[in-house]
Amino acid sequence: MKKHKAIKPTRSKFNLLRQICNHIPQHTVSKIARATGAEHKSRTFSPWSHVVSQAYAQLTHSISLNDVCDSLQLHSGPLASVRGASAPSRNGFSNANRERPAAMAEELFWAVMAHLGEQSPGFVAGKRRGAAFRFRVPIHVVDTTVMELVANCMDWAKHRRRKAAAKTHMRLNLQSLLPNFVIIDTAGEHDNKRARELCAGIRSGEIVLFDKGYLDFGHLLDLDERGVSWVTRAKDNMAYELVKKMPKSKDDKILQDEVIKLNNPNKPAPELMRRVVALVEIDGEEREMGFLTNNLQWSPRSVADLYRCRWQIEIFFKQIKQTLQLADFLGHNANAVRWQVWIALLIYVLLRYLSYVSKWAHSFTRLFTIVRAVLWSKIDLLDLLGRYGTAKGSFRNLARPEQAYFPGFL
Numbered sequence: 001m002k003k004h005k006a007i008k009p010t011r012s013k014f015n016l017l018r019q020i021c022n023h024i025p026q027h028t029v030s031k032i033a034r035a036t037g038a039e040h041k042s043r044t045f046s047p048w049s050h051v052v053s054q055a056y057a058q059l060t061h062s063i064s065l066n067d068v069c070d071s072l073q074l075h076s077g078p079l080a081s082v083r084g085a086s087a088p089s090r091n092g093f094s095n096a097n098r099e100r101p102a103a104m105a106e107e108l109f110w111a112v113m114a115h116l117g118e119q120s121p122g123f124v125a126g127k128r129r130g131a132a133f134r135f136r137v138p139i140h141v142v143d144t145t146v147m148e149l150v151a152n153c154m155d156w157a158k159h160r161r162r163k164a165a166a167k168t169h170m171r172l173n174l175q176s177l178l179p180n181f182v183i184i185d186t187a188g189e190h191d192n193k194r195a196r197e198l199c200a201g202i203r204s205g206e207i208v209l210f211d212k213g214y215l216d217f218g219h220l221l222d223l224d225e226r227g228v229s230w231v232t233r234a235k236d237n238m239a240y241e242l243v244k245k246m247p248k249s250k251d252d253k254i255l256q257d258e259v260i261k262l263n264n265p266n267k268p269a270p271e272l273m274r275r276v277v278a279l280v281e282i283d284g285e286e287r288e289m290g291f292l293t294n295n296l297q298w299s300p301r302s303v304a305d306l307y308r309c310r311w312q313i314e315i316f317f318k319q320i321k322q323t324l325q326l327a328d329f330l331g332h333n334a335n336a337v338r339w340q341v342w343i344a345l346l347i348y349v350l351l352r353y354l355s356y357v358s359k360w361a362h363s364f365t366r367l368f369t370i371v372r373a374v375l376w377s378k379i380d381l382l383d384l385l386g387r388y389g390t391a392k393g394s395f396r397n398l399a400r401p402e403q404a405y406f407p408g409f410l
Helices: 016-021 028-037 046-057 063-076 074-082 090-099 105-117 123-127 151-157 191-198 217-225 300-309 311-323 335-355 364-373 380-386
Strands: 139-149 157-158 163-171 176-188 207-210 230-233 240-245 254-262 273-282 285-295
Touching: 016 046, 016 090, 016 335, 016 380, 028 046, 046 063, 046 090, 046 105, 046 207, 046 364, 063 074, 063 380, 090 157, 090 217, 090 335, 105 123, 105 240, 105 335, 123 335, 139 191, 139 300, 139 311, 157 254, 163 191, 163 335, 176 191, 176 335, 191 217, 207 300, 217 230, 230 254, 230 300, 254 300, 273 300, 285 300, 311 364, 335 364, 335 380, 364 380
Parallel strands: 139 207, 207 230
Antiparallel strands: 139 163, 157 163, 163 176, 230 285, 240 254, 254 273, 273 285
């Protein structure tokens, strides 16, 4: 009987945690700590040790402060090799999460993103994918995800009568599947209040996709005037006038294709909009679904295909919430929650970068579990990822969720 060969990756001078943290440019954390005032709030527990501790909590899916602190204290020797990081006490870690401004974690995230983009421009540029492969311009997807919190957060994050929650609003680049803009806030505010801020950096000629939760006709007018193409869902109660009907599509799943304008002339809105109605299969049943866009040149099928691409951000949110630690928070105040979300996004980007440079062919979840299993081992991480696994072929970096889709468009 043929035996499988054992996986023996090359040995390394550094453990895997050190190798991952090496992708954070040296001295960047200390510079940002000085700029944000976080350095003044440190005594024995340095800002770098704080970042490493938060990163470790994500990579090991730690569920409490004691979980992180006890494990790091037991590995204080290997931890010290990560640029001199030290293990925190429970009170010290809790105080740092509460007092050190989360703006430090936010600026660190964008600094690392910029650094990785300089190292590997193809990583942040991405590639054309899915139903939007024929579009050569950047495509942005805007959406939000809700993170449930414990009742202790009710004072600042009340969501419903007896629930607390935080929201992460995000603009995701469809080509690279990396965040371009992120807002972490309470869940009580309506999504469309953040629409203008999320879309502020989109340039003329680019495309943005968002759900009807972000529908604000004044904002759509602003995008239209800036030369940005957009696709969103049409609300069922929208009052409009028919201007003209577009030529009938050969696709029998396209039911209507028309140019419209709003009934209320005093309400800020684009002068003309295009409304496309298509049959969508949801839970085995076909239902009508309406879309709005300001582009009158695309085919109705392209409009539907583009909106279908919006599901990529749903997959992104599902992936980070299932693999990284965004369920059990290490602190109950707003600052601690923001710290944890920003470091979770940082770890996601670092792991995605490792998958890019190693040409990892399997799922992101498998990458995460392998790294977690050998985090303190002194083996070459890129060599390990190159050798690991027997199955060959191309696997999606993002798992496909159960979703509504357009029959015949797949």
